Amino acid sequence: MALIRLRNPKGPNAAEIERKIKRGNALRQGSSWRGSQGILLLLLVTLGLCAVAVWLYLAALDSDITETLVSSRETISPQPVVYDVQCSEDYENYKRYPGCTPQKCGRAVTDGVVTSEEAQALRRLAERGLALAGSEGGASILDLHSGALSMGKQFVNIYREVRGRIQAVIAETFGLDPTLMYLTKPTFFSRINSTEAKTQHDEYWHPHIDKETYGSFDYTSLLYLSNYGSDFTGGRFVFMDPNGNRTVEPRAGRVSFFSSGSENLHRVEKVTWGTRYAITVSFTCNPSHAISDPSLP
Ligand SMILES: O=C(O)CCC(=O)C(=O)O
Numbered sequence: 107m108a109l110i111r112l113r114n115p116k117g118p119n120a121a122e123i124e125r126k127i128k129r130g131n132a133l134r135q136g137s138s139w140r141g142s143q144g145i146l147l148l149l150l151v152t153l154g155l156c157a158v159a160v161w162l163y164l165a166a167l168d169s170d171i172t173e174t175l176v177s178s179r180e181t182i183s184p185q186p187v188v189y190d191v192q193c194s195e196d197y198e199n200y201k202r203y204p205g206c207t208p209q210k211c212g213r214a215v216t217d218g219v220v221t222s223e224e225a226q227a228l229r230r231l232a233e234r235g236l237a238l239a240g241s242e243g244g245a246s247i248l249d250l251h252s253g254a255l256s257m258g259k260q261f262v263n264i265y266r267e268v269r270g271r272i273q274a275v276i277a278e279t280f281g282l283d284p285t286l287m288y289l290t291k292p293t294f295f296s297r298i299n300s301t302e303a304k305t306q307h308d309e310y311w312h313p314h315i316d317k318e319t320y321g322s323f324d325y326t327s328l329l330y331l332s333n334y335g336s337d338f339t340g341g342r343f344v345f346m347d348p349n350g351n352r353t354v355e356p357r358a359g360r361v362s363f364f365s366s367g368s369e370n371l372h373r374v375e376k377v378t379w380g381t382r383y384a385i386t387v388s389f390t391c392n393p394s395h396a397i398s399d400p401s402l403p
């Protein structure tokens with residue numbers, strides 16, 4: 107027995123024990139590898155969550171929108187959705203025209219006044235007209251003034267019908283006499299894309315008050331000819347109120363209208379992708395600022 111012990115000092119189970127030790131080591135190594143894998147995974151998940159949080163924060167900073175008044179996914183019909191806003195003092199500095207000068211101010215949106223076929227026809231017209239030229243920057247306009255187009259022996263007013271309906275819905279919403287409100291200039295098609303601005307005429311995104319910018323406006327209406335989200339991104343209309351920003355998302359055939367004073371300070375977001383078509387159609391209470399439909403003698 108002693109000899110055997112001498113020849114094999116580790117005893118009869120030494121090989122077995124060694125195997126166990128090796129297996130133990132291997133297991134420990136494996137579990138420490140698995141441990142570091144776990145830590146790595148945890149790190150990655152934490153990093154991912156941090157990235158998402160930063161992205162959400164930046165997105166919130168970028169889109170300073172407090173409220174979406176009307177989204178492009180909903181249909182506002184037949185009645186417009188109306189948001190009352192207190193009239194600014196702007197109107198006191200202008201001559202008042204009873205039956206037209208705003209007594210009640212606000213903003214409204216309707217999808218029930220212009221059909222999608224009409225919007226499509228007007229968009230095609232804008233596409234063709236603007237294809238003849240167009241700005242090198244991102245914003246182009248086509249001013250069709252009264253909207254008259256010669257055809258044979260007469261004028262075909264391309265948007266007389268549509269304009270008449272817009273006039274009627276504005277009058278009804280703000281309690282006006284439609285015969286005392288007049289189409290005024292500029293009345294124009296706009297095309298906006300994401301091309302970088304080349305001149306200040308391309309800088310459509312600045313906050314402004316229509317009554318100050320255009321002088322004659324008392325009521326502004328915008329007829330959208332393309333859809334936010336599918337035809338273009340960015341390019342939402344933003345009312346900039348003292349307590350936050352409120353958007354109207356364009357949608358083909360949608361008419362958005364509002365009193366033109368500083369109670370409706372607004373801007374258009376920069377278009378980030380695609381092309382946005384719209385028509386600005388505006389009305390004045392001052393007959394001397396009216397533009398009339400041309401007629402043949
Ligand atoms: O196109 C729009 O949504 C707004 C345009 C505008 O603010 C304007 O024509 O004065």
Ligand SMILES: [Fe+2]
Nearest residue numbers: 314315316372
């Ligand atoms: Fe404007």
